[in-house]
Amino acid sequence: MKFYDFAHAPSPRRARMLIAEKGLEIETVEVDLGKKAQFEPAFRAINPACTIPVLELDDGTALTENNAIAVYLEEICPEPPMLGTTAKEKALVTNWNDRCTLEGYSAVAESFRNFSKFFADRSVTGPQPFAQIPELVERGRLRAEAFMATLNERLGETPYLAGDNFTYADITGFCLVEFAGRIKMTPGDDQANLKRWYSEIGARPSASL
Amino acid sequence: MKFYDFAHAPSPRRARMLIAEKGLEIETVEVDLGKKAQFEPAFRAINPACTIPVLELDDGTALTENNAIAVYLEEICPEPPMLGTTAKEKALVTNWNDRCTLEGYSAVAESFRNFSKFFADRSVTGPQPFAQIPELVERGRLRAEAFMATLNERLGETPYLAGDNFTYADITGFCLVEFAGRIKMTPGDDQANLKRWYSEIGARPSASL
Numbered sequence: 001m002k003f004y005d006f007a008h009a010p011s012p013r014r015a016r017m018l019i020a021e022k023g024l025e026i027e028t029v030e031v032d033l034g035k036k037a038q039f040e041p042a043f044r045a046i047n048p049a050c051t052i053p054v055l056e057l058d059d060g061t062a063l064t065e066n067n068a069i070a071v072y073l074e075e076i077c078p079e080p081p082m083l084g085t086t087a088k089e090k091a092l093v094t095n096w097n098d099r100c101t102l103e104g105y106s107a108v109a110e111s112f113r114n115f116s117k118f119f120a121d122r123s124v125t126g127p128q129p130f131a132q133i134p135e136l137v138e139r140g141r142l143r144a145e146a147f148m149a150t151l152n153e154r155l156g157e158t159p160y161l162a163g164d165n166f167t168y169a170d171i172t173g174f175c176l177v178e179f180a181g182r183i184k185m186t187p188g189d190d191q192a193n194l195k196r197w198y199s200e201i202g203a204r205p206s207a208s209l
Numbered sequence: 210m211k212f213y214d215f216a217h218a219p220s221p222r223r224a225r226m227l228i229a230e231k232g233l234e235i236e237t238v239e240v241d242l243g244k245k246a247q248f249e250p251a252f253r254a255i256n257p258a259c260t261i262p263v264l265e266l267d268d269g270t271a272l273t274e275n276n277a278i279a280v281y282l283e284e285i286c287p288e289p290p291m292l293g294t295t296a297k298e299k300a301l302v303t304n305w306n307d308r309c310t311l312e313g314y315s316a317v318a319e320s321f322r323n324f325s326k327f328f329a330d331r332s333v334t335g336p337q338p339f340a341q342i343p344e345l346v347e348r349g350r351l352r353a354e355a356f357m358a359t360l361n362e363r364l365g366e367t368p369y370l371a372g373d374n375f376t377y378a379d380i381t382g383f384c385l386v387e388f389a390g391r392i393k394m395t396p397g398d399d400q401a402n403l404k405r406w407y408s409e410i411g412a413r414p415s416a417s418l
Binding site: 048049057059063065067068069070071072075088090091092094095098099101102103106124128131133135136139142143146 | 257258266268270272273274276277278279280281284285296297299300301303304307308310311312315333335337339340342344345348351352355359
């Protein structure tokens, strides 16, 4: 297998942390998004959508979505379980993982990619050019703030997002909160639950990679 | 369990089709989005994010994300398998399911919700009001067109999105293509693979519900 990664991007960080939590060693190829290497023919041949992470299987199959990579790694390396063990826990891992991406990550990305000069004409990931839309900077921020409050509330009910156990949903949530730092959004002083959880996940060895 | 549904919305249709494919009978509660019932206190108490579908478990846990509902139903009713059977197939179901939602569904929704008068000040799902942004009507359309081409290409390689078997990824893709009809986008005459697959899934009994 080969893992296509980039150290400074929030999305492949999810896969990188998961690989570390599983104790796996996978050949890693750095795709330098800073130099727009994802648009070069060599990488387009692997993933025409020009996104990372990608996990390329030995038969050449390219898994281009974080959740697909997580499902595959859980299958080939079930310990420690990161996608839940009971029906309810598995469902809650997926529920919170999806909320973190659909409500949280998409909101931060919306704000960041429509603001940063680096993403001029690339406000959406992928090979198609899309102009930045200034209104989305504020809309994304408001959506992200609302979701941070949701996370803080949830983490007042349970120690981890899916319940009593650290799971992949926490990795996704942690990478999201870290990513929000790029739009200068950090857990507020009134968000003690979020702060406690964010510090705890950030202290894991997998977060230092 | 209780399943919160609305017959005219594209998102709960995914869960409804899955329930039918599994042969399950689950008590169903219609939430009339046409009358904005999702914002009423009774429903907010079940899902503060004001979205459907929701699968409420017997202990009161609310699964608010389609993929979480799918994971739960696959666990409690493994036959017929809808999320794949081998590690690779499971990963490919997730990969295509996620591409259909992240690249496809979000694009159609972006175009539709920023255009339709019904969604004035509700261009994003959930309880927060967000004004429509006219540029997103066209941006969403362009993104959706690109993804339809991706689907057509994929379906020239394999009979179903994840490979040889009909899976949940096909349900998600089918509901997406149907949803695209609301922005007057239908598979083109040059998209024979997409048309073949769309007709086939549409002829399944689960699609008539």
